[in-house]
Amino acid sequence: MDFRFTQEVEMLRTMVKGFADKEIRPRIEEMEKEERIPQDIIKKMADLGFFGALIPDEYGGSGMGEVGYCVLIEEIARAYYSASTVIGGHESLACSAILINGTAEQCKKWLPSAASGKIIGSFALTEPNAGSDPSGIETTAVKDGSEWIINGHKIFATNGDIANFVIVFTLTDKDKKSKGGITAFIVEADREGFKATKMHGKMGIRASHTAEIVLEEVRVPESNMLGAIGSGYSLAMKVLNSARIGIAAGCVGIAKEALDLAIKYAMERKQFGQPIIKFQSISNMLAEMAVDIATMEAITYKSAWMCDQKIPYERESAIAKLYASEAVDRVVDKAMQIYGGYGYMADYPIERLYRDARINKIWEGTNEIQKLVITHDLKEKGKY
Ligand SMILES: Cc1cc2nc3c(=O)[nH]c(=O)nc-3n(C[C@H](O)[C@H](O)[C@H](O)COP(=O)(O)OP(=O)(O)OC[C@H]3O[C@@H](n4cnc5c(N)ncnc54)[C@H](O)[C@@H]3O)c2cc1C
Secondary structure (H helix, E strand, C coil): CCCCCCHHHHHHHHHHHHHHHHHHHHHHHHHHHHCCCCHHHHHHHHHCCHHHCCCCHHHCCCCCHHHHHHHHHHHHHHHCHHHHHHHHHHHHHHHHHHHHHCCHHHHHHHHHHHHCCCCCEEEECCECCECCCHHHCCCEEEEECCEEEEEEEEEEEECCCCCCEEEEEEECCCCCCCCCCEEEEEEECCCCCEEEEECCCCCCCCCCCEEEEEEEEEEEEHHHEECCCCCHHHHHHHHHHHHHHHHHHHHHHHHHHHHHHHHHHHHHCEECCEEHHHCHHHHHHHHHHHHHHHHHHHHHHHHHHHHHCCCCCHHHHHHHHHHHHHHHHHHHHHHHHHHHHHHHCCCCHHHHHHHHHHHHHCCCCCHHHHHHHHHHHHHHHCCC
16 A cells, blocks of 8 residues: 655646645635636646646546546645636536547547647536436437437536536436436537526635526537437436545645644634633644544545546545535634634635535535435445
């Protein structure tokens, strides 16, 4: 067993951290206010190869694998979680779908531009009436000669409003639904009848691009079908299984930031004539935060490593997402407690970390759904 990151991954961490400190942190206020990640920041991240970490080098990516990708997400999330969601929606959702089900032609056509960040992707599975249960999607794709006509309504698509291409999940056989009735298509955002509108009013990750997508008589060629007809449901499950590891990595980043801020504050803030870190209840909170971080880090990178080694990791990624999203909530909550009244104020970063962390129990499958994934695996094996 070797728990060390490779030298290459350590160098990546240093580079990403340097970039985030210089280019992202100074502009957090602007991004929170404008509820968007500016194009110049997206371009700089693209130029550094951040959009191609999961894409193999044969398609123009850096092929760093899941461990490298998680380090990238962790460090960007540590600085500003919203910025990491542009990378997550693009790479671990949209590009992964192409990598998993794409033909060689589709991979060659889409992935090199995606790896360089020239084009940005989004993944549209969720609909107003179908969230935890994607077998209930109502968006349809109907064959018309050599084309497919798509009609439907998607919501909560990360990157939807800035995407050049969207992986759209459709119903192609309403009798079969999840058992061979769902099919995915790559849909270019400039196709006639495609309309994405940014959704506002999120509690946290305010600068993350979340969109509603309406598809009205959108025609796509047969060559845009991703995988065989009816393979969409299993594709969505496979994509989400690996994407959950990246969510856990984002939680690690937010939690480390909260702990570092809390340590500093507890050493500086004085009450009763001494720094509050000297009170045992405060130092206990710091210790508990460290325990949570060490645990979430261990399961996150274990599942990332398993993914890279091609060892089945479905249960581990669900555990990582579930544990990390609950642990990060505990960590930011304690950080706010240590900051006292100041932590509750928007002028201090803890307030934002507290709001940003909360999404992780909801997206990429709620935590209730993660428990179903974990017990499904336990039942299948009949043991731990
Ligand atoms: C900011 C944001 C970004 C997102 N990005 C994307 C994206 O890029 N692409 C995309 O496709 N989707 C995206 N989503 C959607 C997200 O994945 C869904 O919101 C999530 O899967 C839950 O679906 P829902 O909101 O419809 O809740 P529901 O499914 O209606 O769930 C409501 C409650 O019921 C519980 N529940 C449901 N079924 C069960 C069950 N069988 N057992 C126990 N409890 C259950 C849930 O856990 C939850 O507590 C995003 C959402 C948000 C908020």
